[in-house]
Amino acid sequence: MSCDRESLAGAVSQRACVFCGSRVVLYPIADALHLVHGPVGCAVYTWDIRGALSSGTELHRLSFSTDLQEKDVIFGGEEKLAGALHELIDRYHPRAAFVYSTCIVGIIGDDLDAICKRVSREKGIPVIPVKSEGFKGGKRDGYMAACAALSRLVGTGDTSGIGPFSLNIMGDFNLAGEIWIIREYFEKMGIQVVANITGDGRVDDIRRAHGAALNVVQCSGSTLYLAQSMEKEFGIPYLRVSYLGIEDMTESLYAVAGFFGDPHMMERTRKLVRDELAVLYPQLQKYRQALRGKKAAIYVGGAFKAFSLVKTFRLLDMEVVMVGSQTGRKEDYLELKEITSDGTVIVDDSNPLELASFLRGKKVDVFVGGVKERPIAYKLGIPFCDHNHERKEALEGFIGMLNFTREIYSSVMSPVWQFVPGRKR
Amino acid sequence: MLSLTPKEISDRNALTVNPAKTCQPIGAMYAALGIHRCLPHSHGSQGCCAYHRSHLTRHYKEPVMASTSSFTEGAAVFGGMSNLRQAITNIFHIYDPDVIAVHTTCLSETIGDDLSTIILKARDEGLVPEGKWVIHCNTPSYAGSHVTGFSNMTTGMVKYFAQENERHREQINLIPGYVEPSDMREIKRLLAEMELPSVVFPDTSDVLDAPQQGAPVSVGKAADIYPKGGTRIRDLQSMGDSRVTLALGPFASENAAIELENRTEIPARIMDLPIGIAATDRFIQVLLETAEVLEPPASIADDRGRMVDIMLDMQQYFYDRKVAIYGDPDQVISLTEFAVSLGMKPIYVLTGTPGKRFDARIKGILKDVVPGARIKSSGDLFLLHQWIKNEPVDLLIGNTYGKYIARAEDIPFVRFGFPILDRVGHSYFPTVGYRGGMRLLEKMLDALLDRKDRDDPEERFELVL
Ligand code: SF4
Numbered sequence: 001m002s003c004d005r006e007s008l009a010g011a012v013s014q015r016a017c018v019f020c021g022s023r024v025v026l027y028p029i030a031d032a033l034h035l036v037h038g039p040v041g042c043a044v045y046t047w048d049i050r051g052a053l054s055s056g057t058e059l060h061r062l063s064f065s066t067d068l069q070e071k072d073v074i075f076g077g078e079e080k081l082a083g084a085l086h087e088l089i090d091r092y093h094p095r096a097a098f099v100y101s102t103c104i105v106g107i108i109g110d111d112l113d114a115i116c117k118r119v120s121r122e123k124g125i126p127v128i129p130v131k132s133e134g135f136k137g138g139k140r141d142g143y144m145a146a147c148a149a150l151s152r153l154v155g156t157g158d159t160s161g162i163g164p165f166s167l168n169i170m171g172d173f174n175l176a177g178e179i180w181i182i183r184e185y186f187e188k189m190g191i192q193v194v195a196n197i198t199g200d201g202r203v204d205d206i207r208r209a210h211g212a213a214l215n216v217v218q219c220s221g222s223t224l225y226l227a228q229s230m231e232k233e234f235g236i237p238y239l240r241v242s243y244l245g246i247e248d249m250t251e252s253l254y255a256v257a258g259f260f261g262d263p264h265m266m267e268r269t270r271k272l273v274r275d276e277l278a279v280l281y282p283q284l285q286k287y288r289q290a291l292r293g294k295k296a297a298i299y300v301g302g303a304f305k306a307f308s309l310v311k312t313f314r315l316l317d318m319e320v321v322m323v324g325s326q327t328g329r330k331e332d333y334l335e336l337k338e339i340t341s342d343g344t345v346i347v348d349d350s351n352p353l354e355l356a357s358f359l360r361g362k363k364v365d366v367f368v369g370g371v372k373e374r375p376i377a378y379k380l381g382i383p384f385c386d387h388n389h390e391r392k393e394a395l396e397g398f399i400g401m402l403n404f405t406r407e408i409y410s411s412v413m414s415p416v417w418q419f420v421p422g423r424k425r
Numbered sequence: 426m427l428s429l430t431p432k433e434i435s436d437r438n439a440l441t442v443n444p445a446k447t448c449q450p451i452g453a454m455y456a457a458l459g460i461h462r463c464l465p466h467s468h469g470s471q472g473c474c475a476y477h478r479s480h481l482t483r484h485y486k487e488p489v490m491a492s493t494s495s496f497t498e499g500a501a502v503f504g505g506m507s508n509l510r511q512a513i514t515n516i517f518h519i520y521d522p523d524v525i526a527v528h529t530t531c532l533s534e535t536i537g538d539d540l541s542t543i544i545l546k547a548r549d550e551g552l553v554p555e556g557k558w559v560i561h562c563n564t565p566s567y568a569g570s571h572v573t574g575f576s577n578m579t580t581g582m583v584k585y586f587a588q589e590n591e592r593h594r595e596q597i598n599l600i601p602g603y604v605e606p607s608d609m610r611e612i613k614r615l616l617a618e619m620e621l622p623s624v625v626f627p628d629t630s631d632v633l634d635a636p637q638q639g640a641p642v643s644v645g646k647a648a649d650i651y652p653k654g655g656t657r658i659r660d661l662q663s664m665g666d667s668r669v670t671l672a673l674g675p676f677a678s679e680n681a682a683i684e685l686e687n688r689t690e691i692p693a694r695i696m697d698l699p700i701g702i703a704a705t706d707r708f709i710q711v712l713l714e715t716a717e718v719l720e721p722p723a724s725i726a727d728d729r730g731r732m733v734d735i736m737l738d739m740q741q742y743f744y745d746r747k748v749a750i751y752g753d754p755d756q757v758i759s760l761t762e763f764a765v766s767l768g769m770k771p772i773y774v775l776t777g778t779p780g781k782r783f784d785a786r787i788k789g790i791l792k793d794v795v796p797g798a799r800i801k802s803s804g805d806l807f808l809l810h811q812w813i814k815n816e817p818v819d820l821l822i823g824n825t826y827g828k829y830i831a832r833a834e835d836i837p838f839v840r841f842g843f844p845i846l847d848r849v850g851h852s853y854f855p856t857v858g859y860r861g862g863m864r865l866l867e868k869m870l871d872a873l874l875d876r877k878d879r880d881d882p883e884e885r886f887e888l889v890l
Pocket of ligand 1: 469476532
């Protein structure tokens with residue numbers, strides 16, 4: 001099986017580009033300015049599209065674009081960019097500015113570095129170029145570009161007041177307020193959260209993130225590079241965690257407590273887990289009984305999420321008959337093979353045709369995927385659950401497990417399926 | 426974010442904030458989906474194609490198939506020819522479409538790939554199977570908007586398919602413009618009622634509002650990914666034999682009609698999108714002339730009668746109400762006229778798509794009723810919000826993005842146009858013609874009265890309004 005390479009020319013791929021990857025990571029930083037330097041499209045498609053919530057300022061939810069026109073493409077867009085930055089910084093006084101380069105900026109050769117440096121000097125805030133020309137790779141390269149941009153912020157702030165039991169939450173985008181749930185867990189354990197990187201993120205927190213004792217990194221790709229570079233530069237270790245499903249959530253909290261090695265913290269963590277499970281288990285039972293033996297298919301962005309979902313379905317006594325991701329690496333797929341039963345189809349960057357035939361062939365009862373998969377599932381008459389950026393319910397944490405189960409349950413049990421020809425139940 | 430728009434309006438020329446348009450390729454992709462068994466192909470990097478598909482999927486809640494040339498750095502340096510050749514080969518092999526409709530992106534435009542030549546060459550070398558088509562259009566994202574992209578792809582259909590077969594046919598061509606699949610369906614219904622044989626293109630009905638009829642038996646075969654709708658190739662090829670081309674909406678449809686006129690001397694009649702009563706009247710009038718009959722069939726006359734009846738019942742609520750309208754130019758032009766015919770005052774009218782003609786048209790519609798109206802093409806929603814902050818309106822009409830303004834200023838809001846990302850069902854109901862007009866009327870009045878019911882103090886809250 002081959003993976004981790006570009007889709008073929010002519011593929012109907014579900015994959016995205018560098019710009020998309022970097023935008024996804026950086027966009028939730030709420031008090032920064034996000035200016036897309038390019039034609040208007042890129043800015044439109046990423047305008048508030050992910051529901052990354054903020055507990056305060058919401059500058060990130062506006063859409064700023066230099067809206068390059070023909071003459072800019074011919075004569076260059078540098079002055080336009082500088083003008084736009086000046087105007088926006090004067091109006092909003094952001095704590096920092098990110099400037100995203102899109103496909104054609106790489107071709108027309110605007111010197112983003114120089115402009116950003118100049119405006120940064122003039123305005124006295126960090127103005128950071130994000131090298132995200134779409135054609136320079138895939139989404140994962142975009143994650144790297146975003147991490148490179150973040151690296152320029154980290155280490156520039158004052159770290160006083162940060163205690164030894166402290167961490168940064170990395171790789172969570174605060175969809176449906178999920179980071180608030182996770183933050184609360186850590187705080188209950190007696191841990192100081194220094195920075196959210198990047199969901200509900202703040203520039204000043206990120207600047208002093210190097211003062212934290214630990215980085216917890218969720219998700220397989222998006223901020224791992226930053227964690228690695230912070231380890232190298234500041235000696236901060238990182239743990240890879242997942243907040244999805246009881247098993248992974250619990251394991252992650254214990255791993256964090258274990259890292260700090262404080263018996264009181266470990267005790268608090270046990271209590272936290274106990275308390276949460278005491279509430280959760282009885283509620284889960286009813287759904288579990290109804291869902292037992294049903295067949296699930298998973299097609300999500302990152303492989304890490306796929307792992308957690310496989311375990312989650314196992315806990316619900318459901319059978320995973322297909323699992324795949326868009327950006328998994330070889331190791332990831334080997335691990336997937338490890339944790340699924342024989343006969344489970346494992347797919348990488350599948351096209352809609354293949355997806356459809358797997359779904360149908362395996363007689364799937366529910367399909368978990370993202371925005372482009374939903375209508376495919378519905379056309380096949382298969383119940384669906386969105387586990388991507390369109391979700392409006394928090395799916396992380398213990399409460400997230402309940403929400404997820406409920407969503408699966410309500411989708412599978414909805415009476416509407418009986419009206420789909422050929423799918424009477 | 427709601428508080429982030431200042432009231433003071435200052436000149437901006439380097440910056441678009443909260444755009445009221447998007448880039449060309451998505452419009453081309455939408456138009457291409459209106460050909461039966463056509464796979465749109467995006468000649469650029471993966472991201473564009475993924476974005477366009479997602480956006481269309483979010484609006485139509487339907488699967489949207491499209492392929493990409495998957496540009497990498499190599500392609501950006503050496504040109505995308507080999508990518509496109511490889512793509513053509515792969516696509517016919519795997520997806521077996523009848524047509525591949527290629528559009529460019531800002532990237533392939535900037536590096537200057539010459540699609541005509543690449544496609545010709547591919548055909549000469551046998552990469553395009555017998556009886557299959559590769560068509561294209563140029564859609565530079567740094568000019569125009571998604572509406573321009575739609576227009577360009579529709580024009581591309583004419584360039585590639587129109588031929589004069591020297592067979593005189595009674596049929597007419599109809600280009601419905603950038604409207605919902607349901608609108609195209611409604612237009613076809615009207616043509617059928619008028620007994621006018623026609624070629625309607627593009628036609629996304631039964632493509633992006635396809636019925637749920639259970640999974641096809643042999644899922645996984647390429648054939649199954651193509652819905653039953655879309656204009657047939659043989660119909661497209663016969664457009665050169667038609668009597669006349671009716672093009673709805675100058676921004677979206679004029680170029681294709683003129684292109685056809687230049688090629689085949691089939692006269693082009695450009696008119697407004699039939700949204701609202703007056704524009705629909707004019708449309709029906711043209712259909713009558715074309716069909717060479719004096720009276721419309723009873724079904725259409727009755728529809729009109731019902732619409733007028735509703736308008737009379739409703740007029741007291743609409744009269745003198747201030748409204749802001751934004752969106753795609755063709756739609757906004759007709760909608761503005763409609764609002765005026767209801768006695769409303771469109772005080773702000775804006776489109777993101779560039780084009781001075783828009784300003785002139787709207788000015789013409791409003792000159793006697795709202796002489797001081799603010800009108801802008803190439804505008805953005807930030808500006809519209811600022812206008813509204815300076816003088817509020819009673820109703821806001823436009824695409825999904827207006828919800829921010831509606832919430833911030835607490836204004837009743839009717840979703841209309843493209844895209845609508847946060848509601849379901851809109852693409853199943855027309856807004857064109859008399860039936861579409863009735864639906865629009867209901868939506869608009871509901872929005873106003875729901876608001877009144879919510880806001881009225883207890884002592885003014887009444888059962889009957
Ligand atoms: S790169 Fe160009 S074509 Fe692609 S989405 Fe952005 S603006 Fe549109």
